[in-house]
Amino acid sequence: MHFESPVREPLVLGKDTNYHTITEDICIETERRPSKYWFMSFGLALAVLTLLASCITYTIMTGIGVWNLNKTIGWAYDITNFVWWIGIGHAGTLISAILLLFRQQWRTSINRSAEAMTIFAVFCAGLFPVIHMGRVWNGYMNLPLPNDFGPLWPNFNSALLWDVFAISTYLSVSVVFWYTGLIPDLATMRDRSKSESRKKVLTFFSFGWTGSVRHWNRFELVCLILAGIATPLVLSVHTIVSFDFATSVLPGWHTTIFPPYFVAGAIFSGFAMVHTLLIIARKVMHLEKYITIGHLETMSKVLILTGGLVSLAYGTEFFMAWYSGYGYEQFVFMNRLFGPYWFGQWSMIAFNSCLPQLFWFRKIRRNPTITFIMAAFINVGMWFERFVIIVMGIHRDFLPSSWAMYSPTWVEICIFIGTFGLFFTCFLLFCKYLPVIAIAEVKSIFKITRGGKPVGALVGADEQDYNGDLGFELAAKAKASHDNHIEMMDIGKTGPSH
Amino acid sequence: MIKIKKTDCIVAVFDDDTTLLGALTKAREKGFSILDCFTPFPVHGIEKVLGIKRSNLAVAAFAFGSFGFLLALTMMTYTLTFDWPEDIGGKPTWPLTSMVPILFELTVLCTAFGMTITFFWTCKLMPGVIPVIYDKRSTDDHFVVLFAKDKREAEVRETMQQNGVKEMKDDQYITHNFPGPLPIKLR
Numbered sequence: 001m002h003f004e005s006p007v008r009e010p011l012v013l014g015k016d017t018n019y020h021t022i023t024e025d026i027c028i029e030t031e032r033r034p035s036k037y038w039f040m041s042f043g044l045a046l047a048v049l050t051l052l053a054s055c056i057t058y059t060i061m062t063g064i065g066v067w068n069l070n071k072t073i074g075w076a077y078d079i080t081n082f083v084w085w086i087g088i089g090h091a092g093t094l095i096s097a098i099l100l101l102f103r104q105q106w107r108t109s110i111n112r113s114a115e116a117m118t119i120f121a122v123f124c125a126g127l128f129p130v131i132h133m134g135r136v137w138n139g140y141m142n143l144p145l146p147n148d149f150g151p152l153w154p155n156f157n158s159a160l161l162w163d164v165f166a167i168s169t170y171l172s173v174s175v176v177f178w179y180t181g182l183i184p185d186l187a188t189m190r191d192r193s194k195s196e197s198r199k200k201v202l203t204f205f206s207f208g209w210t211g212s213v214r215h216w217n218r219f220e221l222v223c224l225i226l227a228g229i230a231t232p233l234v235l236s237v238h239t240i241v242s243f244d245f246a247t248s249v250l251p252g253w254h255t256t257i258f259p260p261y262f263v264a265g266a267i268f269s270g271f272a273m274v275h276t277l278l279i280i281a282r283k284v285m286h287l288e289k290y291i292t293i294g295h296l297e298t299m300s301k302v303l304i305l306t307g308g309l310v311s312l313a314y315g316t317e318f319f320m321a322w323y324s325g326y327g328y329e330q331f332v333f334m335n336r337l338f339g340p341y342w343f344g345q346w347s348m349i350a351f352n353s354c355l356p357q358l359f360w361f362r363k364i365r366r367n368p369t370i371t372f373i374m375a376a377f378i379n380v381g382m383w384f385e386r387f388v389i390i391v392m393g394i395h396r397d398f399l400p401s402s403w404a405m406y407s408p409t410w411v412e413i414c415i416f417i418g419t420f421g422l423f424f425t426c427f428l429l430f431c432k433y434l435p436v437i438a439i440a441e442v443k444s445i446f447k448i449t450r451g452g453k454p455v456g457a458l459v460g461a462d463e464q465d466y467n468g469d470l471g472f473e474l475a476a477k478a479k480a481s482h483d484n485h486i487e488m489m490d491i492g493k494t495g496p497s498h
Numbered sequence: 499m500i501k502i503k504k505t506d507c508i509v510a511v512f513d514d515d516t517t518l519l520g521a522l523t524k525a526r527e528k529g530f531s532i533l534d535c536f537t538p539f540p541v542h543g544i545e546k547v548l549g550i551k552r553s554n555l556a557v558a559a560f561a562f563g564s565f566g567f568l569l570a571l572t573m574m575t576y577t578l579t580f581d582w583p584e585d586i587g588g589k590p591t592w593p594l595t596s597m598v599p600i601l602f603e604l605t606v607l608c609t610a611f612g613m614t615i616t617f618f619w620t621c622k623l624m625p626g627v628i629p630v631i632y633d634k635r636s637t638d639d640h641f642v643v644l645f646a647k648d649k650r651e652a653e654v655r656e657t658m659q660q661n662g663v664k665e666m667k668d669d670q671y672i673t674h675n676f677p678g679p680l681p682i683k684l685r
Contacts, residue, residue: 019538019639144573153577157586162599169603173610180614187629188538188637207618208627208679211637215621216540218553222617225559229606240599440539447515 009294011106012446017289019443026435026442027189029285034432037284045424052418055411056131064134066411072404073395077412078128080386084269085125085419086167086241087262087382090234091270092118093174096181097230100223105448106298108441109290112185113281113430114274115178120426121273122171124419129163131415159243166240173233177226183209184219184440238266245389252332252393255320261313268306268352269382275299275375277427279368281436290437293366300365303378307356310385314353328398336392340405344388351381500676502684506647507533507671508654509632511640513664515541518641521661522547530654531646533671536636555613555620562612563605570604571597619678626681630672640664644671 012022034042059066069076092115099107130136142164144153154161187209190202209215242262245253255261275296282291321333336345355377358364365371396403408416430436512518518541525532526547535548544550574597578584583591618624636642645654647668655666672684 023538023638144577153582156574156578156600157589157593157596162603165600165603169607173606176610176614180617183623184539184637191631191634191637203628204625207623207625208629209623209637210629210631211536211538212621213535213537213541213544213548214550215623216537217545217550218555218617218621220540221553221555222614225556225613226610229559229563229609232602233606236599236602243599443539444542 009292011109011292011294012290012442013292014289017446019446022290022443022446023188023192023439025287025289026185026437026439027192029431030189030433030435031192038428038432042425042428045421045428048418048421049425050421051414052421055414055418056127059131059411059415060136064132066409068406068409068412070404070406072397072402073391073406075394076391076406077408077416078132080383080390081416081419082125082128082132083241083262083386083390084383085121085128087238087266087269087386088273088379089118089121089125089170089174089270090238090263090266091274092116093170093177093230093234094267094270095274096177097227097234100227101231105445106295108445109287109437110274110278110295110299111441112178112181112434112438113278113436114270115174115181116430116434116436117274117277117427118270119171119174119178120423120430121270122167122174123426124423126167126171127419127422159240159247162240163244166237170233170237173226173230177223177230180219180222180226181438181441182434183207184211185435185438187211188439189435235263238262245393250393250397251326251328252336252389255317257313257316257320261310261317264306264309264313265352265382265385268303268310269379271299271302271306272375272378272382275303275371276379279372279375281431283368285431285436287437290442293368296368296371297362297365300359300371303356303375304359307352307359307378311353314349331396332393335396336388339392339396341388341392341395344384344392348381348384348388351377352385355381500674500680502672502674505533505671505673507669508645508647508651508658509667509669510643510645510658510663511633511635511665511667512643512662513640514662515641517662518643519543519547521658521663522643524657524661525643525645525654528653528657530650530657531648533644533646535644536632536642538637538639538641541641553620555617558616559609559613562616563609565612566604566606566608567601569608570601574600622674622676622679624679624681627679628681628683630685632669644669646671 014021067076067078092111095107095114096111099111130139133139141147142154142161183206186202186206190199190206193199193202239259239262242258246255246258248254278291278299279296282288318333321329324330336342355374358374359371364374391406395406510521512521515537518537522532522535522544526549532548535544537544575592579592585591632644633640633642645658658666670685674680674684
């Protein structure tokens, strides 16, 4: 029997919440007409998406000469954006897979939207290497297909090809994981729907799910195994992205620390993005009962942890450069601190290492406005981290005569801004047409997080109660109500066991 | 030959999972024939009460994973070692270590897809399947148990009444004998 301390914050708030109100609160947004704010934001997102489409068309029609790449700096803005977006696409699978294996129940109300965010971020990321090829129509040559230019196969020794496999696998497995989890909730929406056409569409997409116990039993096993394989997968993706750099022999790139460093950075930026989006989503969609201040606080804690890991990696890189006694490596790192791109290095230190330290304060962790601003800055800092690694790793190489500087052209900037259009178009559609919170999963933890109480006899847990310091008074109240409840009920039947 | 089977049944509707578990335990003790049970979320402990065995999907997952691994290994070995071997600085033409990332990715890819498709197949789910719903609320906040309507009908009803059933009604339990999903209207 699973038991949770009554002093612990409940994961679902609200005195009158029960299974039906959970369904109601989450489905209602998908059933009513979109608000004018939704239309306005969607319109804006579509406009930015159009910008992306036109700039990509312009790039492909003209060639990547419209970018500011040069002979020294062959990878710059686009690869920075690629790594940045891929990093953002890490939190979703981390939340749904790793936290599932660790039985972290707070994941249930954020995993759906975080996974959706992952998928859309990977769309954005995938764009960059494709357009960077220049001749996009030759993209299929990445695949080991029989072809008509002799038996020419892709080079399986290349980290770039590993990346193709890693990212496409990650995208497909994330979609499978996300969609499998969506099916029961689509069935819930189907059985609520009033119009025939809506019902037909939802019947099709919910695959005929009925909620039979046998199906649930297999469903849970499928989710567990998917989580089990998605965990090494999510770690492998950014590891392989780091191989793109680490398998080269350039000072500053040729580092064994890169795989864990990149993975920690990815989780860091992914959580920052989840933070940013959910703080808005919970307000706009009135989901404060499900995505509580407690959830935001927990995510802030993850941010301190991963921010700490990233800072450790920064420190280790500098230490190893000094300790190696290798002049070129030392030069790269001095150039990072005091070279022409000093602002990149210093903003990454400021935003990724120093800023998250504020999360040690409980008041800050529980303040949505401050955490929102901090998470946005972390995202900026993480963008600079990739810029520092990529551009600063190559702009001053072994031969001073080939040193160069790089700044993006308007086309590159517009493509980057445009990816936000793609991201938000997808995200807004998701928010409007699909349940943003995993309804069935929240229901399955609902009683447990409230001390196993039956619906209707719950701790008086409003957000206000938990917003300030968790006083002794409240703890005592919770405990009293819990003891009372245990007397009232047969313990063996207080709730679902875990 | 696909056959559609209809069994008369009693649909017992509960509004709480704790009550449901209690009632099911009683029903199992008395040996009633439970046809199926529908819940809006996975109720933990119910598989023990109903005696549902752990699924063998893990075996399918392993098999598909091995297939993916072998597929990648065969393909890379064929292209790099046999079909077009290249001498790159005297490095081996069967570079097992640099195959690791792709071996891993293909294993994961095939496991995920293979297992999920097997899951849908064995649960008889696919786009186009029209489900038989005994109570619409069973995907919202109610819990539905189907009992076979046999000689012990009265006893079933009485036991359920004593164990907090919300309502009971008569219906037909409809199944088909095809091993996979069928996109046909059963009712």
